[in-house]
Amino acid sequence: MDFTWTPEQIELxxxxxxxxxxxxxxxxxxxxxxxxxxxxEFAREMxxxxxxxxxxxxxxxxxxxxxxxxxxxxxxMIKAGAPVAAMWFADxxxxxxxxTYGRPDQQAEFLPKILSGETTxxxxxxxxxxxxxxxxxxxxxxxxxxSWVINGQKIWTSFGEVADYCYLICRTSMEGPPHAGISExxxxxxxxxxxxxxxxxxxxxxxxxxxxxxxxxxxxxxxxGVEGAAxxxxxxxxxxxxxxxxxxxxxxxxxxxxxxxxxRSDPVVRQEIAxxxxxxxIGRLLVIREVLRQAPTGFSAxxxxxxxxxxxxxxxxxxxxxxxxxxxxxxxxxxxxxxxGYTIMGGTSNVMRNILGxxxxxxxxx
Ligand SMILES: Cc1cc2nc3c(=O)[nH]c(=O)nc-3n(C[C@H](O)[C@H](O)[C@H](O)COP(=O)(O)OP(=O)(O)OC[C@H]3O[C@@H](n4cnc5c(N)ncnc54)[C@H](O)[C@@H]3O)c2cc1C
Numbered sequence: 001m002d003f004t005w006t007p008e009q010i011e012l013x014x015x016x017x018x019x020x021x022x023x024x025x026x027x028x029x030x031x032x033x034x035x036x037x038x039x040x041e042f043a044r045e046m047x048x049x050x051x052x053x054x055x056x057x058x059x060x061x062x063x064x065x066x067x068x069x070x071x072x073x074x075x076x077m078i079k080a081g082a083p084v085a086a087m088w089f090a091d092x093x094x095x096x097x098x099x100t101y102g103r104p105d106q107q108a109e110f111l112p113k114i115l116s117g118e119t120t121x122x123x124x125x126x127x128x129x130x131x132x133x134x135x136x137x138x139x140x141x142x143x144x145x146x147s148w149v150i151n152g153q154k155i156w157t158s159f160g161e162v163a164d165y166c167y168l169i170c171r172t173s174m175e176g177p178p179h180a181g182i183s184e185x186x187x188x189x190x191x192x193x194x195x196x197x198x199x200x201x202x203x204x205x206x207x208x209x210x211x212x213x214x215x216x217x218x219x220x221x222x223x224x225g226v227e228g229a230a231x232x233x234x235x236x237x238x239x240x241x242x243x244x245x246x247x248x249x250x251x252x253x254x255x256x257x258x259x260x261x262x263x264r265s266d267p268v269v270r271q272e273i274a275x276x277x278x279x280x281x282i283g284r285l286l287v288i289r290e291v292l293r294q295a296p297t298g299f300s301a302x303x304x305x306x307x308x309x310x311x312x313x314x315x316x317x318x319x320x321x322x323x324x325x326x327x328x329x330x331x332x333x334x335x336x337x338x339x340x341g342y343t344i345m346g347g348t349s350n351v352m353r354n355i356l357g358x359x360x361x362x363x364x365x366x
Contacts, residue, residue, distance in 0.1 A: 016073045020080035029081035031335035032250040037083030043117035053115045067291040079252040090114040090121040093240040101225035122163035124154040135178035139170040150216040160209030184230045186222040203337045243290030243300030248283040248307035258321040279310045301355035308342040315339035
């Protein structure tokens with residue numbers, strides 16, 4: 001196994017580092033920048049660099065580039081805190097979903113506007129009574145002539161307030177077992193009947209929202225893939241969501257700040273730093289295995305679990321290093337208070353362990 005980066009990869013990393021550093025100078029440094037650093041302008045810059053849809057096949061307008069190149073660019077952007085949030089969800093999962101399951105007319109309509117950095121997408125999965133257990137979702141889409149009529153409530157919809165489209169997971173049939181009857185529908189967020197209520201969390205972020213759908217009408221053509229059989233599609237989408245570098249380096253910038261401050265003459269601190277450095281390297285190898293598609297199916301749950309638990313350990317190290325000061329400096333406090341979210345968003349660690357045990361290792365259910 002050769003872990004050496006090629007000269008082209010090294011050059012790309014340098015260029016990405018430069019672009020990220022310029023972005024931080026212009027837009028400021030963001031903690032968890034793939035979800036908290038929102039800039040449409042920078043999304044367009046990413047597009048101009050060819051860094052949206054880098055790995056999508058060329059026939060869909062993508063770069064057709066190796067997945068390691070996307071990992072390099074993403075890693076440098078998020079480590080530096082560059083504001084990639086406006087394009088991140090669409091690049092990571094909506095585009096790949098549309099390429100796999102969308103019709104040619106949908107691909108022609110939606111992919112170019114993602115690739116140009118023009119459109120932001122949000123993901124409408126979670127509901128007040130359906131988070132980990134997605135099959136319990138109740139938001140319904142009932143066919144009426146040429147339209148779907150959507151009613152229900154979603155919650156924790158990141159970018160609900162600013163997104164152009166929602167990739168909505170909803171129920172088009174009440175028949176059969178809970179996993180049946182689920183469909184994916186593209187909903188333009190300016191459709192009448194949608195009410196968005198941003199939720200201000202304790203860090204003062206307000207990226208996620210409650211979204212209420214009351215008799216929202218969208219064309220029947222907005223259904224993606226197979227009507228009533230989208231549970232498998234959604235699980236595939238979650239694979240894109242879980243195994244990436246964004247689940248490992250969200251608070252890397254805070255780690256760097258703490259590293260400068262830490263008392264490295266203290267053997268306990270040295271051990272802690274060594275453990276974090278090793279954790280980061282293991283996490284990176286797991287992510288590399290995911291992006292190269294060398295991991296077993298479903299293993300992205302374990303990669304997500306490992307990466308996000310590493311991020312929580314980083315936050316604990318930062319808190320211990322700064323002590324009471326950690327509560328007095330806004331960028332630090334915001335980053336630390338946000339940390340419990342890492343092991344919840346995208347699926348909780350408990351649920352990730354269930355997937356690993358049941359689907360990957362084939363252990364019996366208790
Ligand atoms: C920062 C952030 C951003 C988010 N963005 C989005 C978004 O854009 N779109 C979206 O749709 N959702 C989003 N979410 C929601 C997220 O996906 C859910 O919070 C998550 O899936 C957990 O669901 P829940 O909150 O309903 O918790 P629940 O499912 O109610 O879980 C509560 C507790 O029970 C445990 N638990 C539940 N089921 C099991 C089980 N079978 N075995 C063992 N333990 C279990 C969980 O681990 C957890 O500790 C976001 C969440 C966060 C924190």
